[in-house]
Amino acid sequence: MTNLKEVARKAGVSPSTVSRVINNHPYVNEEKRNRVLQVIEEINYIPNINAIHLKKGKTNLIGVVIPFSNHPYFSQLIQGISEEAIKLNKKIVLFQTSYDNDQEIDALEMLKLKQLDALIICSRNISLNIIEQYVEYGPISIFEDITHSKLRTTYIDHYKAFYTALNHLYEHGHRNISCAINRKNSTSSLLRIAAYKDFCKEKSLTFNKKMIYENYVLLEDGYILAKDLNKSPTPPSAIIVSGDNTAAGLLLSINNDAKEHLSIIGFENHKISEMLNLTTIEIPLINIGKSLFNQLYDNNITHHFFETKLIKRNSVKNINC
Amino acid sequence: MTNLKEVARKAGVSPSTVSRVINNHPYVNEEKRNRVLQVIEEINYIPNINAIHLKKGKTNLIGVVIPFSNHPYFSQLIQGISEEAIKLNKKIVLFQTSYDNDQEIDALEMLKLKQLDALIICSRNISLNIIEQYVEYGPISIFEDITHSKLRTTYIDHYKAFYTALNHLYEHGHRNISCAINRKNSTSSLLRIAAYKDFCKEKSLTFNKKMIYENYVLLEDGYILAKDLNKSPTPPSAIIVSGDNTAAGLLLSINNDAKEHLSIIGFENHKISEMLNLTTIEIPLINIGKSLFNQLYDNNITHHFFETKLIKRNSVKNINC
Structure with a gap:
């Protein structure tokens, strides 16, 4: 059945434009209006009032x-x-x-x-x-x-994504790996922590709750994270930050020397991570x-x-x- | 007249919570429900049905x-x-x-x-x-x-804001100043360009349309801007970028030597400009x-x-x- 969307597609305009042409609304570009009217004529489209009524309540x-x-x-x-x-x-x-x-x-x-x-x-x-x-x-x-x-x-697959990041660090020789997450009880955080636990077990690494940093989400949280990492008695050689924003903030808060000694993986693949040359796990948001x-x-x-x-x-x- | 908002204020909850308590909706926290009921009793609040009816049509x-x-x-x-x-x-x-x-x-x-x-x-x-x-x-x-x-x-005041930025650069000795804007015909861009023209006239600087770079808005546009500036036969010593995002992208795209020779002022004062130590015009968005x-x-x-x-x-x- 021909419908309004098909008219829109054939005329190369949005459905709302077709709707406005049909309802004789003002402010439709003259050329678009003509194209819509031409398509309506060509395919002999009759606006289906029943369909419109059926839609009532929507x-x-x-x-x-x-x-x-x-x-x-x-x-x-x-x-x-x-x-x-x-x-x-x-x-x-x-x-x-x-x-x-x-x-x-x-x-x-x-x-x-x-x-x-x-x-x-x-x-x-x-x-x-x-x-x-x-x-x-x-x-x-x-x-x-x-x-x-x-x-x-x-x-x-949050579990797999996090596991992939951990494995990438492991393959580069890292054994002392931290991670920074946002809300610790969110579904995604729980899966990430599970991946982290399992990974430690599989690779015979010590799992230590203190290696998990919580409630980091903003760009400026990266600055706080840098400070917190500095306080650690056994600072990690690598960290996975479950958001590029915070990862970028961390990267911008540490000096070149510290960058040499701290590997960072972000999450999401925002433009900022491309600009900063930050390794990340892409999430097609x-x-x-x-x-x-x-x-x-x-x-x-x-x-x-x-x-x-x-x-x-x-x-x-x-x-x- | 006592109204629902006042009840909400006194009980320290949102108006929608009061509304839910009154309408006996589920999922109101027990403690909040009690607080609301207590306030209603205290101030003898009677939900005004007329007010609710008056509101119909909203x-x-x-x-x-x-x-x-x-x-x-x-x-x-x-x-x-x-x-x-x-x-x-x-x-x-x-x-x-x-x-x-x-x-x-x-x-x-x-x-x-x-x-x-x-x-x-x-x-x-x-x-x-x-x-x-x-x-x-x-x-x-x-x-x-x-x-x-x-x-x-x-x-x-877009005009004044832009003028302030220009003047700041002028006071630091800059005479060859560029600017990067977004849509050239937007109200804000027109005011910014007007400020730029007037400033050049007042300070007897040459106003050259080619010094205005258009259609820069994203972080990654800063990278393109850096390239475009490089192509200029008379590269500016300073640039005003009417968005921190693009200004940050520019700053991240040039090396330390180039940073010494290019002063940058951004706009908006996003967190990224704080992290990058970028001078900017704050807009309290x-x-x-x-x-x-x-x-x-x-x-x-x-x-x-x-x-x-x-x-x-x-x-x-x-x-x-």
């Missing part, structure tokens, strides 16, 4: 739950989500939660009250049990390393954002897996074992 | 027009807007436009159709004339260096975001001015005149 609003906006990790997810939302003429309602449970529940309640058509959860604090109870009101997608029977998930949006429209509950990738640059040095 | 949705999400300039504005929106239990609908006129008009049309209560425009491509026509449908605030009779504006939101609720059309500030660090050197 708000075309999609909720997006994120803790902060001003962090490249989350702003890249929003960027990807928004790029796809525009294509379907959906609007994004932003729930910037600061990991406050009340704010997260607000989003779920709005889904229940049909104020939202669907919900995307980029990161959460409340338990999955609570979220599950809301899937009957609309599709929910979540960026989390799980395959869940009720929630649509887009995920990466914009594409993950796109997937989180698009899977809301899959007919079934789907789980989309994205590969992470070690990007070798200049911040990992060989040391003698 | 969506509690506020539109926010931004070109991109994944740039610190805009993500800081969103952060500030969202922090204030949460306090009034309003939700943010994000219009990520990529400066596409259609997307900007979409936002205005949703205001007209009462799908939004109000609109915040962080940056725009369409003309002010078009925007003006929509103020009858709801309050519109805009981050722009104008005082306009119909639009609520939050603004900084989070507070500007807060103001853009709050002035939607001013009784009259208001204009909020924010000061910018020269932050002296280490990227401006003296040269002999």
Whole structure:
């Protein structure tokens, strides 16, 4: 069946432009308007009023739950989500939660009250049990390393990604490896710590909780991390920082001599890591954002897996074992 | 009159929590619930059903027009807007436009159709004339260096800020000064170029259009800028880059020797400029975001001015005149 989206595609304009031409709204570029009208004539498109009515009760609003906006990790997810939302003429309602449970529940309640058509959860604090109870009101997608029977998930393998980073350092001779994570009880942190424990066991390295530095997330946290590492009685020869932002801050806070004695691996592969020649584990956040949006429209509950990738640059040095 | 917000304030919780307690929603923390009930009893608060009815027709949705999400300039504005929106239990609908006129008009049309209560425009491509026509449908605030009779504006003095940067370089002996801007026809760029022209005239310096580099906005654009500066037959001794992101990219792309011969001033005062010891003009973006939101609720059309500030660090050197 011909629909509005097809008209848009054939005319090379957005669905919202077609909608405006049909509804005779002002401010449509004359050339675009003519192209749309030509396509409508060519394919004998009749706007389907029934389809429009069927759609009533839809708000075309999609909720997006994120803790902060001003962090490249989350702003890249929003960027990807928004790029796809525009294509379907959906609007994004932003729930910037600061990991406050009340704010997260607000989003779920709005889904229940049909104020939202669907919900995307980029990161959460409340338990999955609570979220599950809301899937009957609309599709929910979540960026989390799980395959869940009720929630649509887009995920990466945090365990494997962290293990890959550890192994890369090990192959360069490092035996005294630290790691810096954000919230210690988040799903991703738990998987990273598990990988770290298993790795230590497998390679017969001592696992020491004090080697795990917690609550580092911002660029400026890298400066604090540099200080904290300095205080260690047995400073590590290498560190994995689960965010390029903090890894970049660390790299910018230490002098050239210290750089020679501290190998660093970041996470995410933001532009800053390319500029600083920082070895990192790439997480394709914009594409993950796109997937989180698009899977809301899959007919079934789907789980989309994205590969992470070690990007070798200049911040990992060989040391003698 | 006692209202829900007062109850919230007295109980030290968010208005949405009070609302949930009153409506007997699940998932309110027991201690918070008790505190709210205690305050309600203390001040004998009766939820005003009329007020609730009066409010019908309100969506509690506020539109926010931004070109991109994944740039610190805009993500800081969103952060500030969202922090204030949460306090009034309003939700943010994000219009990520990529400066596409259609997307900007979409936002205005949703205001007209009462799908939004109000609109915040962080940056725009369409003309002010078009925007003006929509103020009858709801309050519109805009981050722009104008005082306009119909639009609520939050603004900084782009002309003065740029002039201050130029003067700082002049005082350090620089006479061959370049500048790098983003979109050349944006209101802010036009004011910056005007300041540059006037400054050259006043100080009897040659104004040369080729000294203005256009379309630099990302971190990685700093790398391109470094190359472009290298190609110049008369390379400048100093450059003002109207974004810390690009200024940081430039600084990271040149060697120590080049740093000695090129003074750099950035704009915005993001954390990256602090880490890199970059002199910059501070723009209080989070507070500007807060103001853009709050002035939607001013009784009259208001204009909020924010000061910018020269932050002296280490990227401006003296040269002999």
